[in-house]
Amino acid sequence: MLDEKGISKAVIARLPRYYRYLGELIEHKVERISSNELSDLMKVTASQIRQDLNNFGGFGQQGYGYNVRYLYNEIGRILGLDRTHTMIIIGAGHLGQALANYVKFEKRGFKIIGIFDVDPKLKGKSMRDIKIQMMSELPQFLKIHRVDIATLTIPKDSAREVADLLVNNGVKAIWNFAHIDLNLVLPKEVIVENVHLSESLMCLSYNLTHAEGMQKN
Amino acid sequence: MLDEKGISKAVIARLPRYYRYLGELIEHKVERISSNELSDLMKVTASQIRQDLNNFGGFGQQGYGYNVRYLYNEIGRILGLDRTHTMIIIGAGHLGQALANYVKFEKRGFKIIGIFDVDPKLKGKSMRDIKIQMMSELPQFLKIHRVDIATLTIPKDSAREVADLLVNNGVKAIWNFAHIDLNLVLPKEVIVENVHLSESLMCLSYNLTHAEGMQKN
Numbered sequence: 246m247l248d249e250k251g252i253s254k255a256v257i258a259r260l261p262r263y264y265r266y267l268g269e270l271i272e273h274k275v276e277r278i279s280s281n282e283l284s285d286l287m288k289v290t291a292s293q294i295r296q297d298l299n300n301f302g303g304f305g306q307q308g309y310g311y312n313v314r315y316l317y318n319e320i321g322r323i324l325g326l327d328r329t330h331t332m333i334i335i336g337a338g339h340l341g342q343a344l345a346n347y348v349k350f351e352k353r354g355f356k357i358i359g360i361f362d363v364d365p366k367l368k369g370k371s372m373r374d375i376k377i378q379m380m381s382e383l384p385q386f387l388k389i390h391r392v393d394i395a396t397l398t399i400p401k402d403s404a405r406e407v408a409d410l411l412v413n414n415g416v417k418a419i420w421n422f423a424h425i426d427l428n429l430v431l432p433k434e435v436i437v438e439n440v441h442l443s444e445s446l447m448c449l450s451y452n453l454t455h456a457e458g459m460q461k462n
Numbered sequence: 463m464l465d466e467k468g469i470s471k472a473v474i475a476r477l478p479r480y481y482r483y484l485g486e487l488i489e490h491k492v493e494r495i496s497s498n499e500l501s502d503l504m505k506v507t508a509s510q511i512r513q514d515l516n517n518f519g520g521f522g523q524q525g526y527g528y529n530v531r532y533l534y535n536e537i538g539r540i541l542g543l544d545r546t547h548t549m550i551i552i553g554a555g556h557l558g559q560a561l562a563n564y565v566k567f568e569k570r571g572f573k574i575i576g577i578f579d580v581d582p583k584l585k586g587k588s589m590r591d592i593k594i595q596m597m598s599e600l601p602q603f604l605k606i607h608r609v610d611i612a613t614l615t616i617p618k619d620s621a622r623e624v625a626d627l628l629v630n631n632g633v634k635a636i637w638n639f640a641h642i643d644l645n646l647v648l649p650k651e652v653i654v655e656n657v658h659l660s661e662s663l664m665c666l667s668y669n670l671t672h673a674e675g676m677q678k679n
Contacts, residue, residue: 257668261661264565265641288646324664325671339563349660355667390615393670394663418670419566424482429505436673438666442657443566446611446637447541449655450572451474453610453635454542456653 252300259297260320262287269315279310329354331391332420335407336398337362337370337377340422344396345372355394359386380407386408396420397427405430469517477537479504484534494525511515546571548608549637552624553615554579554587554594557639561613563588572611576603580620597624604631614638616646622647 257280269277284291298304298316301323305311321327324343332355334341345357360377367377376426379388395411396405397419408431411419418436421427423457428437483504484540487495501508513534518540519666522528525576538544549572551558559568562574577594580632595603612628614621614636621640628636635653638644645654 258661258665260518260668261658261664262643264664265658265661279635288643289493319503322597323668325667326664328671339556339560344659346556347660353660353664358593359654394666397595409627418666420666426479426505434673436666436669438662438669439656440659440662441482442561443476443564443570443675445477445655445657446567446572447481447543447570447652448475449635449637450542450547451477451540452653452655453547456634456651 256297256300258416259289260324263294263297264317264320264324264326267313267320270313271317275313277310277312280305283311317401326353329356331356331358332391332394332396333357333386333392334396334398335361335380335383335411337364337367337372338398341396341398342372343397358390358392361386383410384414387411387416389398392420393418394420396421396422399426400416468556472506472657473517476506477541480511480514481534481537481541481543482502484530488534494527494528494529497522500528505586529576538543543570546573547610547615548573549574549604549611550574550576550578550609551615551629552578552597553599553639554581558613559589560614562592575609578603600627601631604628604633609633611635611637613639618642620637623671664667 249353266283280291282293284292287294296303296358301319304316304387307339309359332350334345334357337345337360341360345360351357357373357375360372360375360385361380362377363380365379368379370377392415395416395418397407399407401424404421404425404427408419408421408427412431412435417434420429421437421439422442424441424443426439428435431437466589483500497508497511497554500511504511506672512522521536523534526583535544549567551562551574554562554577558577558579562577568574574592575591577589577592577637578600579594580597582596585596587594609628609632610634612633614624616624618641621638621642621644625636625638625644629648629652634651636644636655638654638656641660643656645652645656647652
């Protein structure tokens with residue numbers, strides 16, 4: 246599948262990984278790297294690296310390779326990490342707290358400006374200096390604040406209704422941890438990234454079960 | 463990429479989604495479904511559904527479609543969900559707690575038998591009736607208990623060392639939330655499923671940034 250610029254989803258999904266490796270190279274004070282060296286490090290072919298990056302204009306120089314810092318910054322810019330995205334978290338359970346407390350998100354420009362839950366016991370409590378508000382306060386909050394991303398860490402049964410409320414109040418992107426493919430039920434222009442943790446565990450289970458089967462044979 | 467049975471990773475990654483939709487159909491008391499109806503529901507082509515399932519022997523009958531309960535059980539079996547997998551969690555922070563408290567994992571046969579952390583303040587505390595143990599107790603624990611899956615919710619810097627310890631003590635599968643591609647540094651026979659949450663957020667950011675750009679044009 247291609248996005249509006251004709252760049253495949255698979256390429257986009259690989260960009261954060263380039264970004265992570267380049268960030269580590271910077272930590273290790275590496276200034277330049279060839280596609281072959283990057284290929285060794287990331288265990289993808291040098292040709293795939295060149296192809297992926299050519300989608301955005303290349304960045305490499307024959308005989309020099311890539312300037313690590315420049316490529317890191319450029320990929321960061323392509324990923325939109327050079328701007329601030331405001332974010333709210335719906336669901337102040339353990340997963341919501343884990344995400345709220347993840348300091349690196351803020352470093353990457355994702356600024357949490359609100360946390361919401363339905364549990365009255367949480368009212369007035371704080372997570373990372375942000376007061377937990379009740380869901381009934383959400384519509385008013387969305388009228389006052391520009392929210393770029395809403396993170397949903399709530400059960401499947403309420404996810405659709407909450408997502409509709411968010412979208413009707415102008416939220417354009419949802420990071421969804423509920424076990425429902427929200428992209429299939431929301432208007433097409435809403436950007437949805439589903440994270441289905443149990444599906445990842447099931448893939449692990451498949452591979453484990455299969456490996457055990459192989460050993461017995 | 464193909465696994466030992468010649469089944470592509472992409473097909474395997476799609477199986478949990480079939481399993482989820484079939485489970486919902488069972489909840490709604492649907493007994494049989496055609497590949498066309500399933501295609502409408504899941505927004506994948508009927509031909510892909512048939513191709514995916516043919517990897518495992520088909521399951522459908524011309525003119526009847528799929529028996530929902532049978533297909534659900536068969537996919538569950540293929541995914542290894544018909545057996546119990548013992549699991550430990552390394553890292554009792556918010557994410558570790560979120561995973562430990564996720565009741566559905568247990569329903570799917572993933573049984574948490576131990577939780578470990580380095581923080582002495584957590585010693586003796588419990589999560590879901592499981593006492594948090596110190597990392598120093600882990601080697602002894604692994605000698606006594608068979609652990610199928612270790613879930614790592616610890617920082618990147620200690621992940622490699624902990625993973626080596628686990629593998630050297632017989633753990634065969636790692637569900638890794640640390641920001642490192644453990645599959646690249648561990649022996650090939652160790653099964654690793656990496657979950658890089660920040661990379662998913664970056665894809666969302668890419669799509670959001672790009673959509674904003676499109677609207678301005």
